[in-house]
Amino acid sequence: MPASRRCCIGRWWHAGSSRGPIIGCCSICRLGRTLDFLNRRLGEADYLAGSELTAADIMIVFSLTTMRTFTSCDLKAYPHILAYLRRIGAREAYRRAMRKGDPGMTPMLD
Numbered sequence: 001m002p003a004s005r006r007c008c009i010g011r012w013w014h015a016g017s018s019r020g021p022i023i024g025c026c027s028i029c030r031l032g033r034t035l036d037f038l039n040r041r042l043g044e045a046d047y048l049a050g051s052e053l054t055a056a057d058i059m060i061v062f063s064l065t066t067m068r069t070f071t072s073c074d075l076k077a078y079p080h081i082l083a084y085l086r087r088i089g090a091r092e093a094y095r096r097a098m099r100k101g102d103p104g105m106t107p108m109l110d
Helices: 003-008 025-044 055-064 079-090 092-101
Strands: 011-013 021-023
Touching (some): 025 079, 079 092
């Protein structure tokens, strides 16, 4: 089945809802395109805007880490994103912020 059709039959579960699965065709397709773009970009540069950490990195890390605790998203097909998350997670400032903001939470860096 072509990828365009596979993504359109995917399902998202609304956490804690008794309504069951919510079909999110457009959102799932858009997410795949976004992850493909990020993976390509992070294959070219260490961080989103180049060789140094910027506000863009700080803003997107939540979506790629903590948000995955609430909404499942497997990143195994995106090796550059995973390497990026390991770089972010190795930063002392990130570990310090996580200890302060989300004590006891294990960051999803893989």
